[in-house]
Amino acid sequence: MTDISASIVRRDAAAKISGRAAYVADLAVEGVLHARTVRSTIAKGAILKVDVPPLPEGVYTVDHSDVPGENGVKIIFKDMPVFAEREVRYIGEPILLVCGPDKEVVDEIARTIVVTYREEPAVFAWIDSKAHYAYHKGDSDKAFQNAARIHTETFETGYQEQAYLEPQGMVGYPEADGKITLVGSMQCPYYVKNAVLGVLACDDAGIRVIQAETGGAFGGKEEFPSLTGAQVAVAVRKTGKPVSLLYERTEDVEVTTKRHPSKITLSAALDADLRVIGLKATVGLDAGAYLGLSGVVLSRALIAATGAYTIPHLSVSGDAYRTNTVPTGAFRGFGAPQMFYAVEQLMGHLAASLGFDPVAFKRRHLARQNDETSTGGRFRDPILLPSMIDDVLERSDYKRKRRAFAKDGAWKGIGVSVFFHGCGFTGSGEATHIKARVRLEKDADGRVVVRVASADMGQGSSTALAKIVAGVLGRPADTVFVPHPDTDLAPDSGPTVASRTTMIVGGLLARAAAKLKEAWVDGVVQSAEERYVQPDFIRWDEEAFHGDAYPAYSWGVTAVEVEVDRRSCAVTLKGVWSSYDVGTAIDELLALGQADGGVTQGIAYGYLEKMEIRDGRLRQRNFTDYVIPTASDVGPTDTVFVDNPFAYGPYGAKGLGELTLIGGAPAVTAAIEHAIGRRITKIPATPENLLELIEHGQD
Amino acid sequence: MARIEFTLNREPVVYEGDAARRLIDVIRDDFGLKGTKEGCGEGECGACSVLVDRAVVPSCLFPVANVHGRHVVTIEDFRNTLRYRALERAFLEEGAVQCGFCTPGMIIAAEALLSKDPHPAAEAVVEGLAGNLCRCTGYNMIVRAILRAAKDGDGLW
Ligand code: FES
Ligand code: FES
Numbered sequence: 001m002t003d004i005s006a007s008i009v010r011r012d013a014a015a016k017i018s019g020r021a022a023y024v025a026d027l028a029v030e031g032v033l034h035a036r037t038v039r040s041t042i043a044k045g046a047i048l049k050v051d052v053p054p055l056p057e058g059v060y061t062v063d064h065s066d067v068p069g070e071n072g073v074k075i076i077f078k079d080m081p082v083f084a085e086r087e088v089r090y091i092g093e094p095i096l097l098v099c100g101p102d103k104e105v106v107d108e109i110a111r112t113i114v115v116t117y118r119e120e121p122a123v124f125a126w127i128d129s130k131a132h133y134a135y136h137k138g139d140s141d142k143a144f145q146n147a148a149r150i151h152t153e154t155f156e157t158g159y160q161e162q163a164y165l166e167p168q169g170m171v172g173y174p175e176a177d178g179k180i181t182l183v184g185s186m187q188c189p190y191y192v193k194n195a196v197l198g199v200l201a202c203d204d205a206g207i208r209v210i211q212a213e214t215g216g217a218f219g220g221k222e223e224f225p226s227l228t229g230a231q232v233a234v235a236v237r238k239t240g241k242p243v244s245l246l247y248e249r250t251e252d253v254e255v256t257t258k259r260h261p262s263k264i265t266l267s268a269a270l271d272a273d274l275r276v277i278g279l280k281a282t283v284g285l286d287a288g289a290y291l292g293l294s295g296v297v298l299s300r301a302l303i304a305a306t307g308a309y310t311i312p313h314l315s316v317s318g319d320a321y322r323t324n325t326v327p328t329g330a331f332r333g334f335g336a337p338q339m340f341y342a343v344e345q346l347m348g349h350l351a352a353s354l355g356f357d358p359v360a361f362k363r364r365h366l367a368r369q370n371d372e373t374s375t376g377g378r379f380r381d382p383i384l385l386p387s388m389i390d391d392v393l394e395r396s397d398y399k400r401k402r403r404a405f406a407k408d409g410a411w412k413g414i415g416v417s418v419f420f421h422g423c424g425f426t427g428s429g430e431a432t433h434i435k436a437r438v439r440l441e442k443d444a445d446g447r448v449v450v451r452v453a454s455a456d457m458g459q460g461s462s463t464a465l466a467k468i469v470a471g472v473l474g475r476p477a478d479t480v481f482v483p484h485p486d487t488d489l490a491p492d493s494g495p496t497v498a499s500r501t502t503m504i505v506g507g508l509l510a511r512a513a514a515k516l517k518e519a520w521v522d523g524v525v526q527s528a529e530e531r532y533v534q535p536d537f538i539r540w541d542e543e544a545f546h547g548d549a550y551p552a553y554s555w556g557v558t559a560v561e562v563e564v565d566r567r568s569c570a571v572t573l574k575g576v577w578s579s580y581d582v583g584t585a586i587d588e589l590l591a592l593g594q595a596d597g598g599v600t601q602g603i604a605y606g607y608l609e610k611m612e613i614r615d616g617r618l619r620q621r622n623f624t625d626y627v628i629p630t631a632s633d634v635g636p637t638d639t640v641f642v643d644n645p646f647a648y649g650p651y652g653a654k655g656l657g658e659l660t661l662i663g664g665a666p667a668v669t670a671a672i673e674h675a676i677g678r679r680i681t682k683i684p685a686t687p688e689n690l691l692e693l694i695e696h697g698q699d
Numbered sequence: 700m701a702r703i704e705f706t707l708n709r710e711p712v713v714y715e716g717d718a719a720r721r722l723i724d725v726i727r728d729d730f731g732l733k734g735t736k737e738g739c740g741e742g743e744c745g746a747c748s749v750l751v752d753r754a755v756v757p758s759c760l761f762p763v764a765n766v767h768g769r770h771v772v773t774i775e776d777f778r779n780t781l782r783y784r785a786l787e788r789a790f791l792e793e794g795a796v797q798c799g800f801c802t803p804g805m806i807i808a809a810e811a812l813l814s815k816d817p818h819p820a821a822e823a824v825v826e827g828l829a830g831n832l833c834r835c836t837g838y839n840m841i842v843r844a845i846l847r848a849a850k851d852g853d854g855l856w
Contacts (some may be wrong), residue, residue: 009791016799017787019734019774019807026733034840165738165746165800165834216834249739458798458835589794593836597797600837608838623743623832631828631838 004467004651005641007589008477011463011666012167012213012456014226017283024185024212025246032171033060033099035235035245036110039255040095041089043122043324043616047086050095051114059100059109062235069201073230074194075223080290080327082199082230088117089289090324091616092255094227099243100237116693122616126263126284128320129427131295133302135545137376138313140269143278147269152562155266155342156682157665159611160259161599161620162456163628166215167252170225170413173242180236181208184227187217187455188495189485195226196233207233210486214457215411218601219330222497223293224256250622257329258611260285260297260320262338266346269313274354276347276365281305283318283339294320297328299426301335303549306374308418309344309365314374325616330497332598333421333661337605339681340419344666348415349679352699356403358670361391364417377548380537384642385418388557388579390567392416395638396559396577405674412574414561415670417663419598422550423655424500428542430551436532437491438508440469440516444523448473448516450482450509451490454501460590461501467586468506468650472513473520482667491529499655502586503646508532509649524685535648552646554654555581560603561635562671569687569694571672573635578663580639583646583654595639595660602664604629607672607685705766708732708776715764718764722756723747725763732790734774735802738832745831748804749773751824755811757830774803777810785852786845797835805831809845817856818849 015021052061064071064241071085072078084095095115100106144150170184180200186192189209196207208227209229214221228245235243247256269278283301298320305316351361366385373379392401398414405412424430439451450469456462462482470477484491493505508530510520516528540547561574576599585591609628611620620626645652669680676690678697701718707730714725723829726732726749735758738746742760749767750772758830777783786806788797797803805828812819812827819827824845825838833841850856 010794012799013791013796014787016796016802017790018778019732019803021799022733023736023800025737028731144748163834165744165798165832166736167738214798215738216798218834249741427726458800460797593794593797593840596837596839597835598837601834622741623739625743628832628834629837630832631825631842634838637837637839 003587005588007587008463008467010460011466021213023166023215024183027171027183027212029171029173029242029244032242032244033101033239034103035097035099036106037094037245038096038098038110038113040084040093041118042088042117043091043119044089045087045119047084047088047095047115049116053107053112056105059098060107060239061096061098062238063096066234066238067199068237070198070363073227074198075226075292076295077291078198080227080292082234088516090326093289094231097231097235099239103122109326110265110274112147119657124323124325124616126286126321126323128322130287130291130322131320134298134317135233135375136315137374140278140280140313141314144269147278148272149270150267151353152265152267153346153349155264155345157262157338157341158684159261160331160605160609161253161611161626162218162220162258163276164216164218164220165250167247168221168224168228168256169243169246170228170232171234171244174236174240176607179206179208180233181210182229182232183210183212184225184229185214185221186211187221187497189455190453190489190492191223191226191495192229193487196232200233200237201228208486208488211484214455217457218332219334220256222330222495224329253621254618255326257292257327259331259413260287260294260328260338264338264463266342266344268350276311278307278313279311281316285320286325286328287320287322288325289322290327291320291322292327292329292498294328296426297335301339303375303422303426304336304339307340307347307419307426308367308370308555310367325613326618332601333658334425334664336421337602337665340662341665342666344417345669345681348670359393362418363389363635375549376546379553381552381646382644383555384644385483385555385557388427388555388581388642389418391640392557392559392577392579396575398559401561411564411566411675413671413674414559415667415671415674416557417560417666418557419663420553420555421499421552421655421659421662423503423552424550425498425599426549427542430504430532431534433573433604434532435495436504436508438493438505438512438530439491440512440528442516442526446479446522446527448480450480452493452505453485453490454493454505455485455496456632457496459594464502464586464590465506465509469509469513472510473517498567502653504532506650506653507648551648552575552654554656554659556659556663557666558599560667560671562668562675564672564675564690569690573603574639575635578639579642580659581642581644582656582659583644584652585641585647586651586653591656592639594654594656596637597658599637599664600629600634602661603668606665606683608633610684610686701764703763703767705768706770708772714763718762720763721759722761722763723758726758732773732775736800736803738800739839741787743832745808746804748807748831750807750811753814755808759798773833774806777807782810782840782852782855785855786848789844789848789851793840793847795836795841795844801831801833805833805841813849813856
């Protein structure tokens with residue numbers, strides 16, 4: 001463990017424990033109007049008429065006709081309207097807001113508004129592709145022609161709800177100078193700001209966005225707050241009053257973005273030595289009614305097509321399909337959890353059919369330093385997977401359990417997943433789209449304020465960034481402050497996504513701190529800025545999908561042990577052992593927290609969290625129906641971080657936040673397969689599915 | 700309109716209004732005590748946990764009428780106690796806080812648990828948290844924190 005990894009007390013923890021931390025619903029705003037959204041009740045159709053009852057004094061409705069600028073929320077495209085105008089495309093699509101001083105009155109009016117539609121046939125099948133990518137490597141046709149053996153399987157994954165504990169919320173108010181300020185639960189203040197600029201058709205000074213304390217996000221507050229931010233801004237503009245839009249849990253589950261359901265077909269070509277030398281992958285994602293970030297999610301999934309293995313001949317393609325369902329979007333892992341689930345299962349099933357131990361089979365294919373990546377880039381840095389696997393097998397007692405469980409028919413199982421996460425934006429995104437900037441401001445007393453757009457939504461980035469800056473300055477961590485981002489005070493250091501905050505923003509801060517240190521004069525106000533410069537070794541051709549998809553990769557190995565109840569098929573977690581290479585862990589306790597939380601979500605994705613949709617309507621709409629792990633659903637965790645410093649990361653750090661989720665689902669499904677002696681191709685592997693497999697499934 | 704008299708954080712208070720209103724709304728909106736959070740509004744997450752006569756209840760499911768003559772304690776009062784200090788220190792040291800939205804509710808649940816069972820086994824802590832969801836931590840660090848508070852705060856409960 002390096003010095004930087006020694007834990008300090010988290011900055012924000014004391015305020016949170018005591019209940020003093022102010023989340024958006026806790027803000028007291030004088031004269032605020034409460035907003036409630038009126039939504040489409042049909043999956044597709046034209047809006048013929050909206051009947052609004054006579055409104056009491058001081059109550060307003062806000063709809064598309066109140067949008068001063070463009071009625072489109074900028075995410076990548078402006079394909080999603082702020083308020084539906086002539087047509088609706090999914091159940092829950094926002095049509096208007098009712099705003100008024102009394103919540104109950106507002107709710108009552110919202111209930112009495114009648115929208116008349118002309119219903120049209122909704123599309124739920126995956127036929128309308130709105131994003132298509134493909135790439136090739138080597139000569140996959142030849143590899144398949146000459147294959148000694150070919151194995152094809154299709155894998156399906158379901159929705160997953162982020163289920164951050166604090167529902168979405170946004171508050172806006174007018175300032176004396178005509179500016180509108182938004183305060184909300186969010187990951188990306190500049191995404192919100194940029195979306196609102198176009199919607200209000202105002203200039204840069206017309207809108208200010210501040211992150212409130214945020215009660216978890218996991219991607220769910222990446223692009224969605226751009227929509228609520230735009231709606232609230234329009235409402236403030238119309239009414240001239242503060243407006244608060246707070247979701248309740250049911251509304252939050254019903255209408256916010258979730259993880260893309262996927263269907264992935266993989267074909268592997270093996271040579272005479274029973275080595276996978278060719279892979280064909282076809283990936284389908286359900287984008288929901290608007291594309292949003294789905295194209296980017298798709299590309300991350302496709303790049304991970306080979307998993308943590310080197311396979312020379314590849315043919316990979318995928319589509320994100322538009323359907324008349326709630327839009328899907330960012331969720332920790334961002335396309336990788338679906339792909340790694342499929343690849344890991346494929347490798348496990350291949351091993352079983354060839355008579356190998358699954359881990360032994362995976363070992364034969366591990367990516368090594370200097371290997372070509374799936375997209376023709378290079379793994380430049382050391383890859384420690386072999387020793388990480390050794391360590392996880394030993395700590396979990398894998399070999400003995402693997403043999404013993406199979407023999408004694410105990411309905412116990414153990415499974416291992418091997419995985420990576422590409423750190424930061426895909427390709428040249430940092431250089432071409434984000435162009436991050438950071439600033440340090442030092443006062444006369446030597447206190448340093450970190451001005452970045454990065455949001456601490458619970459992952460601990462404010463503590464990690466403070467440690468990096470303090471470390472480089474050689475000053476105590478408690479003299480460095482990382483306030484919640486405010487677009488009037490902090491430059492745009494990019495969104496809090498893609499496991500980029502520590503590595504990219506932290507890296508820029510380390511450089512800014514070095515500059516500040518060099519120029520440091522006691523008793524003087526000083527500042528230092530840095531901006532992102534792409535290391536010149538990174539080359540990415542967006543069109544051809546070729547080159548270095550990521551500047552660095554974090555790696556992981558996870559073993560999960562389960563016991564399956566013979567009668568009910570309920571799964572109990574007996575243990576979780578992981579090893580992660582995140583370069584350097586900036587603060588060990590924070591990193592362990594990310595590991596525990598991430599793997600818990602990942603495992604639950606594999607066997608527990610079920611969300612289905614029928615005719616465009618979600619069947620699980622709150623925490624009673626949509627079950628996330630409770631304290632009794634988790635197993636003991638045993639996590640190791642290996643040191644493998646990345647030359648371009650601050651103190652050697654790479655990405656951490658998403659990695660820990662990715663191995664959960666494949667490891668738990670492999671363990672369940674071991675316990676029940678059946679193949680799983682669909683997650684979540686719920687008891688009903690397992691019962692079905694035991695009756696009719698394949699060994 | 701009902702008149703409901705109860706003790707809130709050791710002060711006698713009177714509520715006049717709709718008796719069916721949820722306790723969480725009365726606490727947060729009428730008394731301005733924002734440390735109690737609403738995560739689900741349906742009794743599933745425990746973010747809204749408060750103590751009513753020392754037992755933990757989800758205030759989102761509790762009509763204010765039910766607290767007539769009883770004693771309600773929220774995080775705002777509990778945080779002034781030595782027991783709170785022990786829990787706070789343990790939560791800090793074990794890394795039991797991430798986004799923090801579940802945390803005040805977890806602290807209240809821990810207090811209810813430890814006042815019944817001052818030296819709980821790990822299983823009892825897990826059981827004591829059955830009504831409290833946390834999406835960030837995966838729970839193990841919270842369980843360790845409560846066990847640690849019980850040990851370091853021996854004699855307080
Ligand atoms: S808000 Fe009361 S239990 Fe969730
Ligand atoms: S710390 Fe975020 S829900 Fe528990």
